Amino acid sequence: MIANELVSNNGHLVIGGVDSIELTKKYGTPLYVFDVSEIRSQIRKFKSAFENNDLKYQISYASKAFAIKAIYQVMKQESVHIDVVSGGELYTALQAGFPSSKISFHGNNKTFEELVMAVKNHVGVIIIDNFYEIELLSRILKTDHEKINVMLRLTPGISAHTHKYDQTGQTDSKFGFDVGSGQADKAMKQVLDDPNMHLKGIHAHIGSQIFGTQGFTMLADKMVELAKHFQREFNYWPEVINLGGGFGISYTKDDDPISADEFIGKIANELKKACDNVPEVWIEPGRSIVAPAGYTLYTIGSRKDIPEKISYLSVDGGMGDNIRPALYQAKYEAVVANKMDQPLTQTVHIAGKYCESGDILIDQQRVPDTNPGDILAVLDTGAYGYSMAMNYNRNPRAAVVFVENGQDKLVVKRETYQDLTSLDLDY
Numbered sequence: 001m002i003a004n005e006l007v008s009n010n011g012h013l014v015i016g017g018v019d020s021i022e023l024t025k026k027y028g029t030p031l032y033v034f035d036v037s038e039i040r041s042q043i044r045k046f047k048s049a050f051e052n053n054d055l056k057y058q059i060s061y062a063s064k065a066f067a068i069k070a071i072y073q074v075m076k077q078e079s080v081h082i083d084v085v086s087g088g089e090l091y092t093a094l095q096a097g098f099p100s101s102k103i104s105f106h107g108n109n110k111t112f113e114e115l116v117m118a119v120k121n122h123v124g125v126i127i128i129d130n131f132y133e134i135e136l137l138s139r140i141l142k143t144d145h146e147k148i149n150v151m152l153r154l155t156p157g158i159s160a161h162t163h164k165y166d167q168t169g170q171t172d173s174k175f176g177f178d179v180g181s182g183q184a185d186k187a188m189k190q191v192l193d194d195p196n197m198h199l200k201g202i203h204a205h206i207g208s209q210i211f212g213t214q215g216f217t218m219l220a221d222k223m224v225e226l227a228k229h230f231q232r233e234f235n236y237w238p239e240v241i242n243l244g245g246g247f248g249i250s251y252t253k254d255d256d257p258i259s260a261d262e263f264i265g266k267i268a269n270e271l272k273k274a275c276d277n278v279p280e281v282w283i284e285p286g287r288s289i290v291a292p293a294g295y296t297l298y299t300i301g302s303r304k305d306i307p308e309k310i311s312y313l314s315v316d317g318g319m320g321d322n323i324r325p326a327l328y329q330a331k332y333e334a335v336v337a338n339k340m341d342q343p344l345t346q347t348v349h350i351a352g353k354y355c356e357s358g359d360i361l362i363d364q365q366r367v368p369d370t371n372p373g374d375i376l377a378v379l380d381t382g383a384y385g386y387s388m389a390m391n392y393n394r395n396p397r398a399a400v401v402f403v404e405n406g407q408d409k410l411v412v413k414r415e416t417y418q419d420l421t422s423l424d425l426d427y
């Protein structure tokens with residue numbers, strides 16, 4: 001929710017020291033706004049949690065949550081690692097000047113071309129997902145006379161309690177080598193036998209928007225148990241245990257996330273109990289780093305009142321800039337950014353402008369009396385918003401602005417109608 005210091009005297013929402021209404025005048029709507037200091041502060045919380053617990057660590061920002069040049073540059077400034085999951089993300093990161101040695105390359109169906117690109121650019125780690133990938137990578141490394149660090153993505157059979165579309169830790173997941181059936185052992189042997197691959201560690205990711213520490217402590221336990229098994233079977237002890245991402249954030253008052261300190265403290269305890277030689281711990285937070293820092297600003301337009309029922313308040317964006325409510329019933333909260341000082345008088349549906357009846361951004365939102373032209377700010381939209389944006393109904397994608405210390409900077413231009421037809425050819 002919004003703290004008092006984020007409201008100016010004239011009742012305007014203030015983001016990163018900048019009046020949000022001024023931003024809409026300067027850049028138009030819909031507009032994604034990121035408070036960069038919040039991003040930095042979240043990263044620093046993760047870092048200090050590890051340091052307080054005396055663990056060797058690495059934070060690798062899962063950039064699928066929000067992947068543009070400017071965010072990779074912020075990550076470079078904060079000297080963290082990043083995860084990429086496609087040639088496109090890898091390309092964007094390299095274009096941003098992000099060091100390839102700090103990039104981990106993920107994905108359950110990396111193409112031959114993507115693997116070649118990763119090897120040629122010497123990415124820090126390729127996180128191998130399946131046997132076909134071992135075969136492709138092995139061939140590429142041999143032909144190109146290259147060596148590379150790899151980790152094995154394992155599915156240890158732990159599922160965190162969260163929305164079912166978000167679960168990737170079960171044995172029926174499309175991701176990773178199944179531990180229970182012996183696939184993990186077989187993969188381990190193949191990779192250890194390949195002279196061009198250096199097995200840096202083991203990886204698992206149990207889900208997304210996870211609350212509570214239990215899933216992560218169970219995972220930490222399980223990974224140590226697996227490490228001990230690999231030590232017995234293959235005389236291999238991982239340098240790194242990568243516990244993936246999925247740390248939950250508070251989208252609405254019903255969400256109750258745990259602090260970085262709390263779950264990293266618990267993970268550290270678990271690891272220190274379970275083994276003497278604790279490997280370096282890597283985590284891959286995506287959402288928790290960027291979601292709370294993001295705001296989407298819309299202009300309110302039409303309104304439909306259904307007597308005795310509900311009203312629809314429509315905005316000039318919707319599922320094209322934030323697919324999450326339509327895709328998996330994600331919940332958000334919003335404020336009317338130019339009327340922060342006015343009493344909330346009514347409950348409305350916040351509707352998008354796309355031609356889908358499912359294009360509802362917020363099911364029930366308390367708002368003050370509004371007029372067309374008022375500005376709605378949906379909160380915590382920094383993750384999986386712009387990165388999933390699309391051109392349905394040929395709506396151009398919105399611009400992205402970074403704000404920090406009272407300064408604003410355009411980091412992604414608004415798409416134009418000309419952009420929309422730039423790839424179309426005549427017939």
Ligand SMILES: *Cc1c(COP(=O)(O)O)cnc(C)c1O
Pocket residue numbers: 062064065083106205207208209244245246247284285286287288383
């Ligand atoms: C998506 C993903 C993450 C990040 O998940 P968040 O919920 O955004 O923290 C981390 N690691 C892997 C392998 C992922 O697929």
